[in-house]
Amino acid sequence: MFNGRPGALEYDIPDDALKKIADFLPIQDQNELSASSRAMYGLFREKRSEQIVAKLLLHVARGEEVNVKMLLQRFPEYILARGDVIDNSGRYFSNITVFQYAVWALDSQMWKMILDCLPRDGKREVIKAGLWTQYEEVTTIGINYTLDGVEIRGERHFNFIPLISAYKTYVEQFDSWSWLQRNQYWCKVIGTAQHLSLAHIAQECCRTDEAFYPKPWFKKKTLPRSSKIYFLTGEDGDWWPTGFVTKKLGVDFAILRAEAKKPFGICCAHDERGGKGVLAEKAALDLDAISALHKARVADVGELRRRLHLLQKPSEGAGYSCVVS
DSSP states (O other), rough: OBBBSSOOOOOOSSSHHHHHHTTTOOOOHHHHHHHTOOHHHHHHHHHHHHHHHHHHHHHTTTTTTHHHHHHHHHHHHGGGEEEEETTOOEEEEEEEEEHHHHHHOOOHHHHHHHHTOOOTTTHHHHHHHHHHHHHHIIIIIOEEETTEEEEEEESOOOOOOHHHHHHHHHHHHHGGSSSSHHHHHIIIHHHHHHSSSSSHHHHHHHHHSOOOOSSSOOOOSSOOOOEEETTTTOOOEEOOOOSSOOBBBBBEEEEETTSSSSSEEESSSSSSSTTTTTHHHHHHHHHHHHHHHHHHHHHHHHHHHHHHHTTTTTOTTTTTTOOOO
């Protein structure tokens, strides 16, 4: 209806409904509505902000570092913005920031890049102070999330222990188990623990420039952000596939890396030589590597604290830049 001004329209549609409608509109139509009034401009600006934050959080949770870089180069102010996200394994986080997710996840490559993307303008000091506050929130209070309907509260960082314990039990119990027990444990227990891991853990396992044996120290400056896996049948797939699959991680197979050039989805525990079994020996190599990764990433938190402390100094920051490669 008219509100009394020529060419101006007053909408009797709730703001939440308009935001939902905007999801189905082309960008050009959104821009035209945004220009129709101050109220519409404010509404669609808020909507655009929500979309940017949602994209940032999803990219961070999926370990898509290049996409995060690209967005933060354009919108560094959203480093402190809060939103909701569901990660690859189905964890639902509410009111979390990209930096907080990276710290909780122990994704040190991601948080280093985020810090390199701090703006050089007047927003820098505010963001620096906000990052310190967010770091303190994660490391002292912890993060809350929901997984499979169960709320987890106050978790200060991702818990590696279920994955490490699954490997350890398999290696220790292998000799006393039947092949049926081995197969079931390998596919369902270890496979499920792998499915419930995080993007950067999968990406370390899937990198093709470094196997899990000899045991790596996980100190390389870059992390190839791939979660591609392979099968002995010649097929390939993804740690968290998005489409229809005939084999599912945690149900039909678990992933083995050891000294191989790439990660393989193994559908059963197979003893090629007799005795303890090749797979048990190789699972022990993956156990050592995952344990080393856990130790390295926890140590990185201490380095993060030192860097954040330096960031609080007015003259800090020379030499850091957010560059999309």
